[in-house]
Amino acid sequence: MATPTLLQGEQTARRTTVFMKILMASTGALFVFYVLMHMYGNLKIFFGYQAFDEYAEHLREMLTPILPHTGFLWLFRVLLILSLFVHAYAAFTLWSRANGARPQRYAVKSAAKGAARSKMMRWGGVALLAFLVFHLVQFTIAKVNFNGNFTAAQLGDSTGKLVIASFQLWWVVLIYVVAMVALGMHLFHGVWSGAQTLGLTDSAASRRLAHATAHVVAGVVVIGFLLPPLAILFGLVK
Amino acid sequence: MNLTLNIWRQDGPEAPGRMVTYQLADVSGDMSFLEMLDVLNESLITKGEEPIAFDSDCREGICGMCGLMISGNAHGPVTTTTCQLHMREFHDGDSITIEPWRADAFPMIKDLVVDRSSFDRIIQAGGFISANTGSAPEAHSVPVEKRKADRAFEAAACIGCGACVAACPNASAMLFMGAKVTHLGELPQGQPERYARVVKMVAQHDHEGFGGCTNTGACADACPKEIPLDVINTLNRDLRGALGRGR
Amino acid sequence: MSETIPTPGTPLAADAAASVDGGLVHGLYRDGDKIADTAAPAGPIDKKWTTRKFEAHLVNPANRRKLSVIIVGTGLAGGAAAATLGEAGYHVKSFCYQDSPRRAHSIAAQGGINAAKNYKEDGDSTHRLFYDTVKGGDYRSRETNVYRLAEVSANIIDQCVAQGVPFAREYGGLLDNRSFGGVQVSRTFYARGQTGQQLLIGAYQALERQVAAGTVTSYTRHEMLELVVVDGRARGIIARDMVTGEIQTHLADVVVLATGGYGNVFFLSTNAMGSNVTAGWRAHRKGAYFGNPCYTQIHPTCIPVSGDHQSKLTLMSESLRNDGRIWVPKRREDCEKDPRDIPEEDRDYYLERIYPSFGNLVPRDIASRQAKNVCDEGRGVGPKVGDFRRGVYLDFTDALKRMSAEAVGEKYGNLLDMYHRITGDNPYEVPMRIYPAVHYTMGGLWVDYDLQSNVPGLFVTGEANFSDHGANRLGASALMQGLADGYFVLPNTIRDYLSHAPYPAVSEDHPAVVEARDAVQRRVDTLLSINGERTVDSFHKELGHIMWEYCGMERSEEGLRKGIDLIRSLRAEFWRNVRVLGAADTLNQSLEKAGRVADFLELGELMCIDALHRRESCGGHFRAESQTEDGEALRHDDGYLYVAAWEFGGSPDGGDTGIPILHKEDLVYQAIELKQRSYK
Incomplete structure (x- = not known):
């Protein structure tokens, strides 16, 4: 419940909801960069699992010998995990705040388009979080193979082979299609929203640019990520 | 035309509220929405029922006192204030649901009347330029670039009605605040306090219990004065500027 | 007419014409002693304000926080005064009936604010603004006050710009000006059509800044219902918290009323729904004189009434008359026709016919009165409201042919859109309909040069005082007066009064305080207990009809007498038959309205009496018995060159209004020569 009082003394920007939004936007920007790189790496599968595995190995070798083997990768992973956190x-804090900001709901649902968009971001975000766990378990942490046509010995420690084996299953592809559509929608609003939150959209031209960038990023990511699984499912990559 | 009206009735802040249905006949398209409610109230009084409390004052769309949620739309289906909405926008046989602005930071007073003093406190926190009476320099001593003057004016058109909060899925008041930050921040007179202002206002906004912004744009769509969404961008940018200046 | 200044001792025509019977003039009022403004210092007119500011005593900054000021109203006059006195360090309590100080009706002013900056180098000066304002007021304002208004006008613009008021600017970044209201210099500063809003928000922000600083306490949704007078001085108010219904006592060293005009006595006006006379009227009942109550300004270009449901009227800028042509059908039977089907020869462009040289651009009062005349003849257009159609056409057809729709849109687009939204008719296709409406009251509580009423410690600013506008207000002058009073005049003059403070402490159980509080409580209880048959609004509407019919644009002794009788019986019925539902201890909008209408029912009678006694046509109002051979307004400087300041004649703590007592303040023009207006 709000208290009808005027705050006294100095206030700091770091404790505002807008700062929280800026944190979301900055970490979101990092994810956009990461996702684009990830998508680019995935396309290596079209040159065979060897190319894919070489690329993955190369990531582990980055900045050696300044850093030890997998050093860069782990630094980046830590950064990503912190950012995700x-x-x-920030998202959950703002979400719960928004719920508290309107304890009594309207009898007639708001006709404004905004309500749907907000819901989409939040539930879409939750869905993406769940997918991320599944995805990491599947390909990074446990390297789970669901395809009975391949034995563990056949796959060896090649992630490339595991990818090909996994996406020969229609239901795995389906999970990824759903997840990528969710990711696309998240980016579609998130990229624009992040630009606005970072204060980059103060002219008509910059607003148009931000909207266009959001469309392009969302489209490129969805298509780029779904090309390999679909190609594998339809036997174009073996 | 004949209308069915579902109206929120609540005797006081602590009393339980409920939707009550009224039938109203012979509504003229020339009536404003609030005049339609006046007619309903006159008939209620005649029947011995207490009239429905709702806020309005200038009824010219400028004071910002009126504001109703009309079938899910803040100020109704067209871009204007409730007082300037006319019944010709509706049709015979329509059923209209009328609710108060709903937000934790707008506590209920009675029926369709809520307390928007949180807006005043946001202004108290920093929505001003400190210029004591008599201390002003000659008006022409500081020219203002026309583009900035126009943008300041566009933002200054805000009437403080609260439709942005009412329409926002998060009950956030960022459009209201962004309008003031933009109005004052675009002008040379507003520069000395620019970064302190945005921090204080946003801190008070959060303290009042408004939600955070998710850039849905519902506020700008509902705004009767068509304040553009980019004032929130300006607010965000100024807050980022404040961070960079160690505030 | 006469251009001479009457010398003291000359018998006044008013007295000669009036019938005195049993001490009662016209059977309605008593003559009281003459009064005069003694606050203005001697010396040439352009030195008076400097002298007054110097002579006004100072208050030590350390003592200011011990001195308390109550300011009722948060419009330009009240908001600016509260902010300024707060900055000075006084302890200020600010009251408004709205939910926020930002909603005061000053916000609705569209056109602009005058200031003698002479940025256009077109011959403007303090003296010219002063001259235009006195002349525009038809020589019924006090010249010392008006001169000061013109003098401080330039400071207002500086102050507002420093606060961030976004006035219109030219490409070079400097402030733009336009000419407004028929004056020949460009001295009007504006912010598109929202000048009042921007100025008010400036004052509001300054006020809220002081609230944060702790110098001002803001009481919103509080309505002043009584003035507390102790030992002859105004010492506080009784207010009702409109949310909880609590009757509160607020005491202070001085009380300022900045409560706006009383145009809502006509029910339909361009005022806000809540605008009322209660604060001023309660002060009047406690002894404050009411100056020139009958001076009302009626604006010709408002959107007409569309039916009985109408709650208020909306004004459109009179600039529309620059390109629109005003007409009605020549024959009554054509009034129902589509105007586009009425051929040119069957139209009566009556302003162009009667005033060939000024045509559609005749002053506000004439345009208004002639519209009423043609409608009274049965030639009005639009829907029938009652027995008459109340509207005349304002036709842009010729302008559209001459200029193109785009050019018309560029010039008048927002006005035409507003008309379209409210009426549903597209002015680009069908002629608009307009009709005059009440939108400002020049009358108000009588004040001296210090803006102090005859009750010591009661100051009155802005539209609430009888003001600087005489019998007619010029466009863009109301905003100027509000801010001049609030920012620059009152803070200097109230200082002198406060320099003699603190006044003896008054406790809440002082008999005068208890009496005032009990009177308010009694009134609330009475209103809630009558439980009659009629709603408050029905009384208000009926009062409005009476006022409009008999005390509106054209007045006659016969009509006014009838109006007075009707008001008296309506007031009696009100107290017998009004129905106010609900409780006292909650938000109760019917109760609020009932109190306001009760006061309007008393004010209306005084307005009629004032109008009846002033047997001259002057400024915005036309007196049927005082016209030239060709029906033009005829002013009588030999008989009426004075302010009519009315003293309440009844018992202050209740009961009826009694017999009002007229005090005359002679108007002396030393810096300006009296002239008669002419439009032929």
Whole structure:
């Protein structure tokens, strides 16, 4: 419940909801960069699982010998995990705040388009979080193979082979299609929203640019990520 | 035309509220929405029922006192204030649901009347330029670039009605605040306090219990004065500027 | 007419014409002693304000926080005064009936604010603004006050710009000006059509800044219902918290009323729904004189009434008359026709016919009165409201042919859109309909040069005082007066009064305080207990009809007498038959309205009496008995060159209004020569 009082003394920007939004936007920007790189790496599968595995190995070798083997990768992973934590924490905080900001709902649902968009971001974000766990378990942490046509010995420690084996299953592809559509929608609003939150959209031209960028990023990511699974499912990559 | 009206009735802040249905006949398209409610109230009084409380004052769309949620739309289906909405926008046989602005930071007073003093406190926190009476320099001593003057004016058109909060899925008041930050921040007179202002206002906004912004744009769509969404961008940018200046 | 200044001792025509019977003039009022403004210092007119500011005593900054000021109303006059006195360090309590100070009706002013900056180098000066304002007021304002208004006008613009008021600017970044209201210099500063809004928000922000600083306490949704007078001085108010219904006592060293005009006595006006006379009227009942109550301004270009449901009227800028042509059908039977089907020869462009040289651009009062005349003849257009059609056409057909729709849209687009939204008719296709409406009251509580009423410690600013506008207000002058009073005049003059403070402490159980509080409580209880048959609005509407019919644009002794009788019986019925539902201890909008209408029912009678006694046509109002051979307004400087300041004649704490007592303040023009207006 709000208290009808005027705050006294100095206030700091770091404790405002807008700062929280800026955190979300900055971490979101990092994810957009990461997702684009990830998508680019995935396309290596079209040159065979060897190319894919070489690329993956190369990531582990980055900045050696300044850093030890997998050093860069782990630094990046830590950064991503921290960012994910911040992004999700800010999102859940703002979400619960928004719920508290309107304890008594309207009898007639708001006709404004905004309500749907907000819901989409939040539930879409939750769905993406769940997918992320599944995805990491599947390909990074446990390297789970669901395809009975391949034995563990056949796959060896090649992630490329595991990818090909996994996406020969229609239901795995389906999970990824759903997840990528969710990701696309998240980016579609998120990229524009992040630009606005970072204060980059103060002219008509910059607003148009931000909207266009959001469309392009969302489209490129969805198509780029779904090309390999679909190609594998339809036997174009073996 | 004949209308069915579902109206929120609540005797006081602590009393339970409920939707009550009224039938109203012979509504003229020339009536404003509030005049339609006046007619309903006159008939209620005649029947011995207490009239429905709702806020309005200038009824010219400028004071910002009126504001109703009309079938899910803040100020109704067209871009204007409730007082300037006319019944010709509706049709015979329509059923209209009328609710108050709903937000934790707008506590209920009675029926369709809520307390928007949180807006005043946001202004108290920093929505001003400190210029004591008598201390002003000659008006022409500081020219203002026309583009900036126009943008300041566009933002200054805000009437403080609260439709942005009412329409926002998060009950956020960022459009209201962004309008003031933009109005004052675009002008040379507003520069000295620019970064302190945005921090204080946003802190008070959060303290009042408004939600955070998710850039849905529902506020700008509902705004009767068509304040553009980019004032929120300006607010965000100024807050980022404040961060960079160690505030 | 006469251009001479009457010398003291000359018998006044008013007295000669009036019938005195049993001490009662016209059977309605008593003559009281003459009064005069003693606050203005001696010396040439352009030195008076400097002298007054110097002579006004100072208050030590350390003492200011011990001195308390109550300011009722948060419009330009009240908001600016509260902010300024707060900055000075006084302890200020600010009251408004709205939910926020930002909603005061000053916000609705469209056109602009005058200031003698002479940025256009077109011959403007303080003296010219002063001259135009006195002349525009038809020589019924006090010249010392008006001169000061013109003098401080330039400071207002500086102050507002420093606060961030977004006035219109030219490409070079400097402030733009336009000419407004028929004056020949460009001295009007504006912010598109929202000048009042921007100025008010400036004052509001300054006020809220002081609330944060702790110098001003803001009481919103509070309505002043009584003035507390202790030992002859105004010492506080009784207010009702409109949310909880609590009757509160607020005491202070001085009380300022900045409560706006009383145009809502006509029910339909361009005022806000809540605008009322209660604060001023309660002060009047406690002894404050009411100056020139009958001076009302009626604006010719408002959107007409569309039916009985109408709750208020909307004004459109009179600039529309620059390109629109005003007409009605020549024959009554054509009034129902589609105007586009009425051929040119069957139309009566009556302003162009009667005033060939000024045509559609005749002053506001004439345009208004002639519209009423043609409608009274049965030639009005639009829907029938009652027995008459109340509207005349304002036709842009010729302008559209001459200029193109785009050019018309560029010039008048927002006005035409507003008309379209409210009426549903597209002015680009069908002629608009307009009709005059009440939108400003020049009358108000009588004040001296210090803006102090005859009750010591009661100051009155802005539209609430009888003001600087005489019998007619020029466009863009109301905003100027509100801010001049609030920012620059009152803070200087109230200082002198406060320099003698603190006044003896008054406790809440002082008999005068208890009496005032009990009177308010009694009134609330009475209103809630009558439980009659009629709604408050029905009384208000009926009062409005009476006022409009008999005390509106054209007045006659016969009509006014009838109006007075009707008001008296309506007031009696009100107290017998009004129905106010609900409780006292909650938000109760019917109760609020009932109190306001009760006061309007008393004010209306005084307005009629004032109008009846002033047997001259002057400024915005036309007196049927005082016209030239060709029906033009005829002013009588030999008989009426004075302010009529009315003293309440009844018992202050209740009961009826009694017999009002007229005090005359002679108007002396030393810096300006009296002239008669002419439009032929």
